[in-house]
């Protein structure tokens with residue numbers, strides 16, 4: 287893929303220094319993630335076509351390429367999100383904008399990661415009937431994610447803690463738009479387009495199941511951030527200190543007494559571990575662990591019910607959604 | 620147009636605060652420019668169709684909409700370029716990222732300006748035969764501009780002056796990719812697609828004339844930056860202090876003696892008006908004014924020759940290029 291993109295740039299006679307830079311950015315920012323989203327395209331395609339795909343075959347290569355495009359989209363979002371959040375590390379390495387000599391050039395690098403999607407789509411999928419639909423799908427999902435990111439940035443600025451900004455509706459909007467569309471809906475929608483089964487009904491079914499699944503996933507992520515054993519989770523949760531508009535804080539705000547709300551206002555969103563501990567203590571007092579566990583069971587039951595009702599007559603399969611749900615349910619990291 | 624985009628966002632139930640923000644960003648960043656690029660689509664369409672377009676008619680509205688998409692593309696580039704260059708003002712106002720409360724949110728705002736192009740294209744041009752070609756044209760030109768921007772950022776960082784980095788090939792690459800494609804080629808190519816005359820030959824002819832015209836335009840821009848009367852130009856040139864890889868410095872580097880080169884190395888690219896004056900003095904000693912004037916005549920003669928040979932049989936017209944050239948030749952601001 288990197289070779290493909292380099293070849294495209296060489297047509298432009300892009301100076302060597304710039305070509306090397308772009309190659310390095312591609313490598314730094316797309317390799318080393320978990321590739322969950324990318325692999326979902328391959329796995330979904332394999333399930334829908336009801337066959338195992340040989341990793342060396344063209345049949346495997348094409349959905350994998352679509353998967354890499356999701357990884358490129360994610361890289362575009364992460365590189366820029368890290369700048370906007372002034373984050374320090376990503377996947378155990380310094381954020382790209384903090385790497386030597388990069389700085390704000392990272393903004394243009396993020397653009398080039400996004401643009402790469404369409405170069406690859408054109409090069410490899412131009413002949414497909416679903417080409418324009420896939421292009422539009424990427425546009426639509428990109429814009430939705432940017433809307434979610436905007437709402438997140440306006441709702442939870444790290445330097446201006448104001449719990450009045452938070453509410454469950456905004457939490458839901460942010461989660462669905464910023465995360466669920468590109469992480470959950472996009473891989474399945476791409477696979478449907480790829481195999482030629484992207485009927486309006488199938489796309490709607492996928493959206494109706496995968497968006498609530500993404501919501502559940504994020505609530506779980508927020509729950510684990512505060513309640514999981516950091517050893518098992520593999521990282522220290524920082525949502526409370528980061529003033530995150532998380533599922534937990536929103537649930538807490540719905541239940542607190544005026545005194546407890548005062549406690550949250552005084553302690554949430556500050557880089558102070560004593561204050562963080564007070565918020566965690568309140569989460570325990572409010573029994574948010576138990577509340578989450580019960581809520582999880584309800585959501586999972588609801589998802590199972592929806593999956594059960596999936597109409598497979600237009601080429602969709604319940605199994606696609608079951609596999610997604612299995613990866614999430616009861617995960618500990 | 621803003622209303623169109625707001626309506627699209629309302630489908631998403633984007634919270635009001637985010638919608639207001641996006642509306643403000645659209646307004647701040649697309650209004651107030653000269654709209655040269657945008658108007659070029661209308662003017663070119665009018666010439667090619669050989670009729671005056673009534674500003675209140677649909678015939679006028681559609682090419683004007685394509686023009687606005689170029690303005691959105693430009694806004695996306697300018698908002699982000701100002702962050703990358705740490706600029707202070709744009710069109711007489713503070714740069715968007717320096718406006719109250721904006722900061723790095725401007726990065727995401729830039730993304731949304733870009734994404735708006737494809738929302739509008741889909742909404743208004745989806746039925747056209749040339750829809751996918753216009754989408755691909757925007758993708759291609761966007762990526763080219765990003766390649767030019769990358770080369771510019773790597774060649775002329777403001778904090779690391781190294782004239783060894785400069786040469787005319789890089790100058791040419793930067794100018795063509797960063798500016799000429801989107802400012803000169805894109806408006807005409809869009810107009811050709813719009814009227815259904817985007818044959819491979821016409822597109823090639825447009826590129827062969829408009830890219831050198833963009834090169835000429837930028838050389839002139841760099842020349843005016845140092846040699847024009849600031850009163851007439853309407854701004855103070857800052858290219859020398861900004862370490863810009865300009866046409867003048869590249870021409871100077873080709874002609875200097877070792878002593879003169881030493882003078883440039885000691886004085887170029889520094890925020891010091893005494894040093895700037897020394898560089899300007901050298902430009903005068905090297906007779907760059909006279910050199911430019913002669914070079915301009917040659918380039919314009921060459922462009923006129925190319926325009927003269929344009930084959931109008933597939934619906935293209937010499938006049939389109941003549942109008943572009945008239946706007947540029949001998950301009951003083």
Ligand SMILES: [Mg+2]
Nearest residue numbers: 367368371373
């Ligand atoms: Mg972040």
Ligand SMILES: [Mg+2]
Nearest residue numbers: 367370371438
């Ligand atoms: Mg963020």
Ligand SMILES: [Mg+2]
Nearest residue numbers: 507508511525
């Ligand atoms: Mg988390």
Ligand SMILES: [Mg+2]
Nearest residue numbers: 700701704706
């Ligand atoms: Mg700039």
Ligand SMILES: [Mg+2]
Nearest residue numbers: 700703704771
């Ligand atoms: Mg710049």
Ligand SMILES: [Mg+2]
Nearest residue numbers: 840841844858
């Ligand atoms: Mg200039």
